[in-house]
Amino acid sequence: MIKSLLRFLGGLRRDLRSSELAWLFVALTLSVTALSSVTFLADRMQRAFAFDARQLLASDLLIVSDQPLPNLFLDEAKSRGLQLAQTIVFPSMATVGSHSKLASLKAVSPQYPLRGALQVQSKAQDKAFSTGPAQGSVWVDPAMLASLHAKEGDSIQLGQKVFVIGGILERELDRGAGFMNFAPRVMMSIADLSETGLIGLGSRVTYRLLLAGSDKQIHSYSEWASQYIESESIKGVRIETLENAQPLMRKTLERADRFLSLIALLTAMVSAVAIALSAHRYTRKQANTCAVLKCLGASSTMILRQQGQTLLALGFIAALMGSILGYLGQYVLTLLLGNLVLTELPPVSFGPVLWSVLVAWFLLFGFAGPAMFSLVKVSPIRLIRKEFDGLGIPTIWTALCGLTAAVILIMLAARDWKLALWTCLSFGLAILIFASVSWGILKFLCRIRTQGFSLGFVILAQGRRTGLAVVQITALGIALMALLLVLLLRADFLSAWQGNIPSDAPNRFMINVQGDQKRGLTESLQNAGVSAPQFYPMVRGRLIEVNGKDITPNDYVEENAKRLIDREFNLSYTDQLPSGNQILTGKWIEGDAPQISMETGIAKTLKLKLGDQLTFEVAGEKIVAPITSLRKLDWGSMRVNFFVIMPPAQLQSLPQSWITSYYQSPKQESLDFDLSQAYPNLTIVDVSASLQQIQEILNKLSSVLGLLLAFTIAAAFLVLMSAIAATQDERYKNAALLKALGASRNTLAQIANIELVMIGLIAGLLAGVASGAAAWALGYFVMEIPFNAFGGALFMGVAFGISACLASGYRFQRRIQKATAVECLREA
Incomplete structure (x- = not known):
């Protein structure tokens, strides 16, 4: 056996001296490298996600609502012996000295997290905490310290209360991936929340109830909560379990995996052409050798076995080398992605290596196999008769084998x-x-x-x-x-x-403005050199019926449509067509009769059309009106836009807040701070900072694409x-x-x-x-x-x-x- 192996390796070494087979081997190795590098990275991300789903929830079961949950949910959990924790998440301005920045504020109860731990860096030591920050203290993202020019121990103002920065929040698994959270985190004790005065009418707040217990307890409580939510028709409440943990994060990772895999697959397909061409030329050069072997008594089976062994050896060696290079390549991809992936990834597994072997043999047998196996049909007479110089390779079968291999690889990579x-x-x-x-x-x-x-x-x-x-x-x-x-x-x-x-497009959005604050804010902005702002009313309402029929998120297939139905809309009213809005179909609002002007994109997502009767629930009151026009919005203007607009007579008597946008010059850096000091309830969104973060994300993704394109x-x-x-x-x-x-x-x-x-x-x-x-x-x-x-x-x-x-x-x-x-x- 050893002699046979050595003889085979010696023959393979001689074969690789052929430039055609060498090119084939290089093309095969390159395709495996491109695919395996992406596969290694995707495998690590998916296993990190599934490694401990409980840590991604910080609990075993999570109930999420955009309104405070009824006490019945807490009482029922306590009666069943479950552990409880609560969090409240909403955007707010954070201020240190003369610097302000929009933060994603998270108020947590002392029991948080129920599963996993928070990694917090402090002057004393880096430590994993199984409880939230103490009262009067907050933990902040490193990005927040850099933006506010602050350090640990400094004072930070949130609304009407001043806190001490007690540590740097290094790790918070239940938050999701970094590219889903543009505003950096500030975490505080839930006991301090009321003193800040930050939550008011129109505030967009997410309430979470975290539960932990045995699998049997969790399953029983989940069934009870689902039945209760359905029987009471409670809107805006959803249950998250280990099966649907972090759905947005899971979907985003899946899409990124597919996108990068398809780009790598394009490299493999281009390499496959090189494999087919190299195999064709190699076969033509080997034809005379095979003819001589047949003259010396070699059978077709012997030649077939020799070519098959060559293909298997090439596939195995190319898969091994491609896997090694792909293993190194995925580390480069991880560095290029930076914080766009989970902060800690598990070690690589053996699965991508098997995938690399399958890819190598698929490409070899699909694109090189027909040409190389055609050597079996070589006639000895070709040595003396030029008319027998052709190989007789059936083109149709060669094409079919290649196309079949390509389709199978695309199906495996896309998984859709x-x-x-x-x-x-x-x-x-x-x-x-x-x-x-x-x-x-x-x-x-x-x-x-x-x-x-x-x-x-x-x-x-x-x-x-x-x-x-x-x-x-x-x-x-x-x-x-x-x-x-x-x-x-x-x-x-x-x-x-x-x-x-x-x-000069607006680069600031001001939300949660109360009616009695408009005049004072207008004067403050004008005194600072900003043109008089235009305030738009904003009413929170939930879509509950279409044409008299109750609707739920389960009535839609698309995830985006489900989220729209599950949350509240920001409704507005006016009798003047907003600047930058274009009527595509129907007529603009006329008179006080019930009517709706809807943005065309959201109408398409929810499968709505002109004449459909919509019912919104606003503060317990039902608002019914037909769609009378569809509008196209100019999102590039950076002005305030609304999906749904109604006549003033329908909404102006309902609970509402106001929103505006304006342009703030870089020379007016302290304006945000002055306004947040005078009006703590305001949330001022710095769009320019968000655009810069988007730019950084695009640059990182471009770097990843650039590396994959190098393979292409x-x-x-x-x-x-x-x-x-x-x-x-x-x-x-x-x-x-x-x-x-x-x-x-x-x-x-x-x-x-x-x-x-x-x-x-x-x-x-x-x-x-x-x-x-x-x-x-x-x-x-x-x-x-x-x-x-x-x-x-x-x-x-x-x-x-x-x-x-x-x-x-x-x-x-x-x-x-x-x-x-x-x-x-x-x-x-």
């Missing part, structure tokens, strides 16, 4: 049949269009009479091997399209989005190297003929450069047009951002395409130029 179908169709359509257009262009060029010898020779040569030229152009075009699309999204979309916001670029380079190598036999024959006729090195170089430039130019043009169109469609239909960078897309596509072709073909053309006519014939 809709997403997989969309990807397959998009990928297939792009390939079909690129191949058809490039074939048409090459055929058209063959009909053109050219004056120059070099150009004419290249056109005739490409016409003789149109199939391989189409493969070269299509593979390069697909890779360039993916590269250009992400580059456009990273650069042009961001600048277009930022440029779409006026320089390398895969595209391998495709070009393999495609150019696949046509080397033809090039050597042409070079031998030209050298025999007296062609100089300059002529050969000119012919090679024209051919490479032609391939790069066509592929670059196709990729530029396709990426520009895709970016325009995404901006127009999805992001509502004008995009007109077609010129830049075409320029980058052509530049990248020509540069890549010239760089990848340099080595081959140098070999041809240096070889003699006899050497060229021998190579061919």
Whole structure:
């Protein structure tokens, strides 16, 4: 057995000396590296999420409400012997000295957390706490200290009460991922909440009841709470368990996993083209060897076993090396993502290694298998009869094997049949269009009479091997399209989005304004040099009926629709069409009759249309009105916008608060502080700070995409190297003929450069047009951002395409130029 293994490894070593098999091995390793790096990261994130779901809830069961929970929930839990804790979360301004910042304030009872621990850093020591901060003290995020120029031990004002910063909150598992919480956390004791005076009419507050106990107790209480909520038709109350813990976080991680996996899969698919081309050329070179072996008595079974062993060995070694590189790559991805993932990830598991092995063998047997196994059919007579030089590889079966492997891999990576179908169709359509257009262009060029010898020779040569030229152009075009699309999204979309916001657009939103505070706030803002603000009334109401039929979140499939029904809307009233609003269908509000003007996006989400009768519950009172118009909003204006607007007669007598927006110059840095000191109940949102945080998130995601795109670029380079190598036999024959006729090195170089430039130019043009169109469609239909960078897309596509072709073909053309006519014939 040892001798057989050594003999096999020696044969594999000889095989790898073949440049074609070496390119195949590199392409396979690259594809496995790209996929395994993403798989390692996704596996760690998912296992971190599932490692201890109780810590992500800080309890065994969680009841969430946007109103104070009835005491019956607490009494029932106590009677069943469950442990209890409560938290109250809402946005508020935090002030230290002359600096203010919006914070996500969390008031907790002494029993919090029931599961897990809080990691708090203090001057004394870093410590895991199983209870919240003491009265009069708060714990804050590190980001909050930096923004407020504060340190531990300083005083911080929240509403009407001053606290001491007692520690830095390093870890709070039940909060979720960092990119879901733009406002940094400030945690305080629930006993201090009433003294702050922060919760008032119109405040957006989330109340949570945390419960812990045995599995039997939790299950029993959960059933009772569900039945009670349903029987009493309590709105805005939901139950979270270990099964649906952190649904937003889980969904976001799943989407990120799928998105990154599909990008990595694109690299694998591009690499698969290089694998197929390398296998085809390797097979052609091995055909004569197999013919000799058959003359010496080798059976088809022996040749089949030899090729199968080669494939298995290549797959195993490529999977091993790709897994090692992917293991290192996922650490780079983790560093690039920073705090966008969970703060602590578990060690890697063996699962991604198995996935890497499956990917390697899928790609090998799907794209290289048909060509390599065709060696079984090689006839010994090919050694003396040139008409038997072909391998007889059935093209249809080769294509079917490759497409089947591609579809299976896409399905496995996407884990969503809709997403997989969309990807397959998009990928297939792009390939079909690129191949058809490039074939048409090459055929058209063959009909053109050219004056120059070099150009004419290249056109005739490409016409003789149109199939391989189409493969070269299509593979390069697909890779360039993916590269250009992400580059456009990273650069042009961001600048277009930022440029779409006026320089003097409002950068502050002031909410929770009471009616008797409007005049004083107006005077304060005008005295500070800010133009007179326009206050808009805001009434909290819940949608409970559509066309007289009760609705619940369970009536909708989309998560966004469920959340809209589960929470309260911010309603407003006016008889004047707000600036920046455009009526798409219907008529604007006229008179005092019950009527609703609704934003078109939310109407689409909730499947509402003109004429639908809606019923909102506001402070125990029902407001019924039909939809009479649908509006499109200008979100880029940064002004106050409302989804639902009614006539003043319907809402002005109901409990309400007011909201406004204004532009605050960077020179007026203390204005936020002065206003929050004079009006502690106000919440002032600094939108510019949020936009900056969004920018940082986009930059981190762009870095991750950049790393994955590096794999794609390398895969595209391998495709070009393999495609150019696949046509080397033809090039050597042409070079031998030209050298025999007296062609100089300059002529050969000119012919090679024209051919490479032609391939790069066509592929670059196709990729530029396709990426520009895709970016325009995404901006127009999805992001509502004008995009007109077609010129830049075409320029980058052509530049990248020509540069890549010239760089990848340099080595081959140098070999041809240096070889003699006899050497060229021998190579061919």
